[in-house]
Amino acid sequence: MALFDDEIPLNRNVINPVDRIELLSKFRAPPSGLTSEEFRLCKQFEKNNTCRLGSQCVEAHGIDELNQWISFWNTLKNRITSELEKSTTCKTFLQKLHLDASKSDRSECMFASHLPFVEFKLEENVSVTLSTKPAVTSWVIYLKSQEILQNIALLEDNYRENFFIQSVYTRESNVKHGHITKSRQEWNSTSCENLSTIVVTVKFKSNIYGSFNQAVIFDFGCKPYLSLHLRVEVYPANEGFELSKDGKQLIVSSENRWTDENADIFRLPSSNLEDHCMELQRKYPQAGHKLKFPAAFETTVLNHANYKERMHLLLCVEELAQARILSSFNLTGNVILTSNYILSPGPLSTAKYCTGENELFAKLELTYNISEDTPAGRLILNNCSVALISFGLDSQGKRRAYECVIEDKTKDAIYLRLNEKLVTDFQLKHGSEFRVQAQFQLNRDVFCEKHWAIDLCTTKILFPDVSVSYRFDGQIPEMVTKLNTQQQQAVAAIYSNPRQKRAPIVIAGPYGTGKTFTFAQCIKVILDQPDTRVLVCTHSNSAADLYVKDYLHPMVQSGLKHYRPLRVFYKVRWLTTVHHSVIEYSLRETDPTKACSFRLPKLSEIEQHRIVVTTLATTSYLLQAGVKKGYFTHILIDEAAQCTECDVLIPLSLADERTRIALAGDHMQLSPEIFSQVAREQQFQVCKESL
Incomplete structure (x- = not known):
């Protein structure tokens, strides 16, 4: 696999560990690998006065800390310059390393x-x-x-x-x-x-x-x-897994979890789920009490033969670990029934109203706040769309639980749209108040789509022939000459000879080193070649919107119509959260009976564009539309270090052996969060490790 390092943070760390300048105690030390020009303010801290990454965040928590970092770095730089003027020798080898790095514009040759x-x-x-x-x-x-x-x-x-x-x-x-x-x-x-x-x-x-x-x-x-x-x-080890005595099964503890085996669970009507989601949930049901421990785990080496079996099992293990963590948030609390509610009173408030005869909302008051500081809190906020509600055991000693949609979440309350059968069975009315038991349920669609991607993706893509040359000796296009040498090599390796078999290209480097800019220049060169089509995937919506707003939209405005992208959005994303210059490249509902929202693309609409921009998750919409393997000549995946390998398999399932694949990411960023220790030990977050 070809590897291009825009920068290596360790090499650029010029902070002297032996003769460190003292910082004020109330500020953190500057992050390693960044210069004063690359220090940034943490947007999340500016907005909320807190950051979920805490001391691990590489951005400054406040203007005072930012100024202290810049002052520290500049003072240290002056000291190093002074030392170089006084003597060409260093006290220790470690100091020599840091001085060499500070003098080098490009440090990849040092290690x-x-x-x-x-x-x-x-x-x-x-x-x-x-x-x-x-x-x-x-x-x-x-x-x-x-x-x-x-x-x-x-x-x-x-x-x-x-x-x-x-x-x-x-x-x-x-x-x-x-x-x-x-x-x-x-x-x-x-x-x-x-x-x-x-x-x-x-x-x-x-x-x-x-x-x-x-x-x-x-x-x-x-x-x-x-x-x-x-x-x-x-990581803490307690996740409820035990190995059977014969070593062939993982025994999963389901204590206190309501399942179809120990309770009568009334699910939401199937009309509430899309046909595609229903089909995937039938094809990939939730794992039971025992998981077969496959022969694929007997070796640590992944290969064509064991890859899919191992990845399917790791997904099941991770799903069950998350479900167990969620069970720690099982609660008994008061619910207030209402036919309407207003969330966040004020000029930006949201009001919701019941429209059906047997519809009711319930405000579930929490005994303690939901926070991203805890694993259960992060799962509830990010990966839960339904909850099970129960009034207790029936007259025969059997529990009855009803699946309800989670409408909104705040730090101290959950708003539920009650199951209509729950309303009719107990004759619930507006204004009533009850004591209930609740269990939050994982959104299984995420796991089912990953299982689907594992089956769709060919192992020839995942285990390429790395001996194939990626070097390009031709002329670099004039439009990319502003890039540095490594970036030019990366662009050339990605766009040249588009249908020739090559291993994936990896561009690695920290924040601010031009990975996204390099991909943007790639897109220009690729689309100037005939019969090329590009899929750009990112981990976050903000990064995907940036490609459209900062790079593609200006080119379209300048008259280059073949650069007009199709931006595919999650269909329930609020229109108000999207920049106006990005919305015009999206697909929206035109049916007056439906809410103003985004919609899924049709195959004919995808074929009208030579470049499609999605997140890793919404790439599945292209598969649902019927896009075939090999349709895109190039697949560019940005922010690859922030996702697991299963996330990347979704766009890779659209590739054939001749699709040119490139990944970019910061290999020194925090790993994607994996909740299962078993999955971590098996390198489930391997996408980052490959960077």
């Missing part, structure tokens, strides 16, 4: 994952998942080189208290030939001899949950330096 003269062996996985506190693990690295190993250093500043060099010695004599610094972040050789096999032990420890990264750098007296990236994820 390499392999060197031809070094034999490298690591028995442990570089990525480890732990579930106990304190979390402790270590890696034993064996090195044999034709050159003398002079220095070893841990590069990443943010996690120095978690990673340290435990020991360095030769394998044969078990004798130390160097010195580990007091901070245990660096080792320096004291021998001029070319030692035999060197054994390096790096240890990790943590008393908190979270994700931790570190880069181990080996200096053999020349550049590039050998680098090894380590990753540890520490």
